[in-house]
Amino acid sequence: MESSRAARRRARRFPRRPLMYTALACVAIVGATAGGTVYVKARAHSAGGAVSSAATPSVSPSSATTTQEAAVAEQVVDLDEQLAVAMRPVGVTGEQRVSVAVLDLESGDSAVRGDGAFDTASIVKVDILAALLLRHQEAGTRLSAREKAYATTMIENSDNASASALWDIIGKAAGLDAANERFGLTGTAGGDGALWGLTRTTAADQLTLLQQVFGDDSELSEASRSYLQHLMGQIEADQQWGVSAAADGSGWALKNGWLPRSTTGLWDVNSIGRVTVDGHEYLVAVLSDGNSTQAKGISLVEAAAKAAVSVFTGADASASANATSAVAR
Numbered sequence: 001m002e003s004s005r006a007a008r009r010r011a012r013r014f015p016r017r018p019l020m021y022t023a024l025a026c027v028a029i030v031g032a033t034a035g036g037t038v039y040v041k042a043r044a045h046s047a048g049g050a051v052s053s054a055a056t057p058s059v060s061p062s063s064a065t066t067t068q069e070a071a072v073a074e075q076v077v078d079l080d081e082q083l084a085v086a087m088r089p090v091g092v093t094g095e096q097r098v099s100v101a102v103l104d105l106e107s108g109d110s111a112v113r114g115d116g117a118f119d120t121a122s123i124v125k126v127d128i129l130a131a132l133l134l135r136h137q138e139a140g141t142r143l144s145a146r147e148k149a150y151a152t153t154m155i156e157n158s159d160n161a162s163a164s165a166l167w168d169i170i171g172k173a174a175g176l177d178a179a180n181e182r183f184g185l186t187g188t189a190g191g192d193g194a195l196w197g198l199t200r201t202t203a204a205d206q207l208t209l210l211q212q213v214f215g216d217d218s219e220l221s222e223a224s225r226s227y228l229q230h231l232m233g234q235i236e237a238d239q240q241w242g243v244s245a246a247a248d249g250s251g252w253a254l255k256n257g258w259l260p261r262s263t264t265g266l267w268d269v270n271s272i273g274r275v276t277v278d279g280h281e282y283l284v285a286v287l288s289d290g291n292s293t294q295a296k297g298i299s300l301v302e303a304a305a306k307a308a309v310s311v312f313t314g315a316d317a318s319a320s321a322n323a324t325s326a327v328a329r
Helices: 004-012 061-069 079-086 121-139 145-156 160-169 172-183 203-214 222-232 294-313 317-328
Strands: 021-023 027-032 038-042 073-075 097-104 110-113 252-260 267-277 280-291
Touching (some): 079 110, 110 294, 121 172, 121 203, 121 252, 121 267, 145 160, 172 203, 203 222, 203 267, 203 280, 222 252, 252 294, 267 294
Antiparallel strands (some): 097 280
């Protein structure tokens, strides 16, 4: 039987926000965005008055006017569509593909653009460590000194040998897939044999994984989450790119992945993490492939991250996206 926690998590995962109109009994227009979206606020009517047996009173002209004015609709914003609009200035050329997902940690609102599957490259290292921590939780044990050393170099330095060692410890793809079922990932499959970097995933699934690391409703304990967050905040200097471009200052924790595919000569470039903008925290996952160079992949990922966060901050992402794109040429 499904646990109540899992049911709540499934019910919450990336709800679609269709553009729709909801009739309100009585409303007052309270504001409008620069983009023209009108917001309304309902006034509650009290039902606590005494019930009278007298005949129903006639409706006064003022009441009729109020009733007519109440026929105002509330426009609900489609965040997925807003993200699609924000992504338009992000230049995708040649064989490049990109998918992005973003979540406002305060409100729980999210948006996703693109549902294709991508190679994880080294972003799977967050998933590997999360799976290892979950195994220790269930066994009531702690990471060994050797496992801690592997975990540190795997996340902070993106060391592949450490990732391979922990991949074996969790049981390779079978262990990763079992943990991901607990985490609520539905579109991720571990790579064959020792090929953890060829794990396939979606941006939406990576957002779900980030919620396990940075959210409160998680299969991971508070201690496990804090441990992972700390390592993701200590990435070595030459790897501090990607979703961090959307943050203000040093308010970020991330893991990047990059992989030149021998079959095509093109690059997979990915970035996942948490960024802070004006005191608000956002989870962002950007996946890309078909990049002719790593630099162009980084440029694409950073522009997409800025566009994703702009859905919530209202910042003009087009200027920064065009500037980032120009740098990569």
